[in-house]
């Protein structure tokens with residue numbers, strides 16, 4: 424007995440040592456992620472404790488996916504309360520055993536109508552939707568052709584599928600066409616893309632992609648997590664914006680960003696494909712139902728955004744204003760139309776330093792650098808919300824200018840920044 | 847040097863095999879030996895059991911291509927070396943950058 428304990432301790436000691444070294448490696452490489460504790464509901468103004476133990480301070484949040492400002496909206500919170508009363512706290516079951524309520528069906532029907540598809544299936548998250556969909560639908564006779572910048576959850580989902588994996592250069596239609604030609608011998612071809620790419624905030628060329636899909640007999644998959652609710656004239660998503668509403672075979676999206684920001688995701692699209700996911704997708708079959716309180720909140724969100732486009736219009740206006748303010752101040756930003764506005768700094772340490780200084784000035788943003796973005800492409804990703812007022816953006820730009828001056832990056836080209844700081 | 851179970855083949859003086867040549871010769875001989883004198887026939891029992899369970903079973907010789915970087919690794923197979931490497935390239939490409947949430 425004593426021997427067994429000793430052996431176990433020896434094994435545990437080795438495991439601990441191994442992972443301590445790995446963690447030190449991450450720290451030394453500047454890749455260690457630290458949580459910041461928010462002492463308030465998600466909003467444009469939040470109180471943040473950072474580093475852990477520090478007195479919480481009031482900052483403007485420019486890094487949430489709270490695009491429509493609905494995460495703490497009183498009507499959504501009230502609907503969630505009512506849902507909690509009416510349908511309880513949890514389901515203690517997966518959907519197909521005893522985890523489906525009338526409101527799950529209602530939410531799926533509302534999402535179907537909103538997205539302009541034929542059917543919808545809820546998942547615990549969009550990560551789960553992406554993890555389950557490819558394995559459920561494709562086999563070894565098929566090929567998945569993905570944009571090289573798709574979200575990590577799609578990459579994981581593709582890895583779980585037996586279908587052949589292929590990629591095309593980011594938004595490069597000529598390259599996609601080559602791949603479609605190359606794979607004419609496959610049973611099914613599935614083109615896979617994000618609607619809005621989370622790194623650069625650029626939109627997929629869905630009009631061209633659908634045209635290619637029609638020419639070469641392929642299906643189209645779009646993850647519209649960073650678009651549903653606000654991209655397009657009525658906020659239906661990238662397919663609305665690009666004039667291909669109703670032409671996307673599979674859409675996945677999340678309830679965890681614009682649509683209230685709680686959690687949950689879905690697969691929406693052609694009826695047979697969605698039904699097959701209901702039969703086969705493992706995260707749907709083997710993970711618990713989305714809780715009633717979230718379903719009730721999401722139903723209210725859909726009601727609010729179907730009633731008026733006010734919120735997505737306000738977000739569009741904020742985006743335009745913020746892009747203009749940054750450009751006029753002399754920052755180098757990625758051009759585009761989405762509320763993801765990356766401020767390019769190119770150099771990893773510079774991105775970290777600027778984010779830290781902005782936090783000190785009361786602006787909460789995060790620096791991204793390799794390996795989460797390509798080498799030499801370090802940036803600060805700012806994200807707008809309909810909850811931002813003009814005063815927020817004015818305060819934020821003041822802070823950006825102050826910090827920009829300190830680091831001497833205003834009105835500087837990429838070349839000038841990289842000459843000074845390196846890549 | 848050669849024992850009763852080792853076959854030695856002398857290469858011509860002019861031959862200067864690369865590490866890859868040697869690996870391929872070894873793999874080829876190993877495949878021939880395994881086909882002709884398998885060390886056990888246990889795989890047949892596995893195959894039979896799977897067939898009884900309703901599987902259609904097939905086994906074949908394939909190329910394997912591997913790539914390692916830090917804690918990441920990719921492995922691809924193909925009927926030809928270029929097929930394996932093409933798939934390996936795709937597997938590595940799609941995870942080129944980790945991406946952001």
Ligand SMILES: Cc1ncc(COP(=O)(O)O)c(C=O)c1O
Nearest residue numbers: 548549550574648677679688947
């Ligand atoms: C494009 C994309 N797909 C999927 C997800 C995952 O969504 P969820 O939080 O619902 O799992 C995210 C979130 O980071 C995302 O950006």
